[in-house]
Amino acid sequence: MSVIYILLSISIIVAVIFFIAFIYAVKNGQYDDSYTPSVRMLFDDELVKEQPKKTIIKPKKTN
Template sequence: MSVIYILLTISIIVAVIFFIAFILAVKNGQYDDSYTPSVRMLFEDELVKEKPNKSIQTKQD
């Protein structure tokens, strides 16, 4: 039974270490995307969907 307590304690310590490492990585800009903004203008036509113009009325006979 004492082995369960030891393993639980070790797993919590490891989880806290990984959480701290993740927080430090986010604060240091590890996950900042510096590539996408530079090429976003190349793909702008594909991302923007034009809304239908409701001011144009069609003639219905």
Template sequence: MEILFVLFGASFLLAIIFLVFFLSSIKNGQFDDMHTPSVRILFENKQTSETNIENGKSGKRNL
């Protein structure tokens, strides 16, 4: 049953790691804005939209 000492230590360590992640993500403002990132992810990245400019003017779209 002595293995419980190790298991206990491991589970506790894991929980502490999660706690630290949680606290640091609050500190970094991850939960400050719960809406905008969900919209932002739908925008195409800059690279593709820049190629669209060049092609977009002539009315063609090159994908």
């Protein structure tokens, strides 16, 4: 039973460390993106151009 308490305490410590790292990254602007939202509307509905089919040109026979 004591193993459960040890594992639970270790998992809580790891979770707190990851939460602190996340808060630190957010405060330092790691997730700030001011460019993409302004141009996203230009590229969302972009039409996909179909590639023309390649035709095989057979060489003419010369006599």
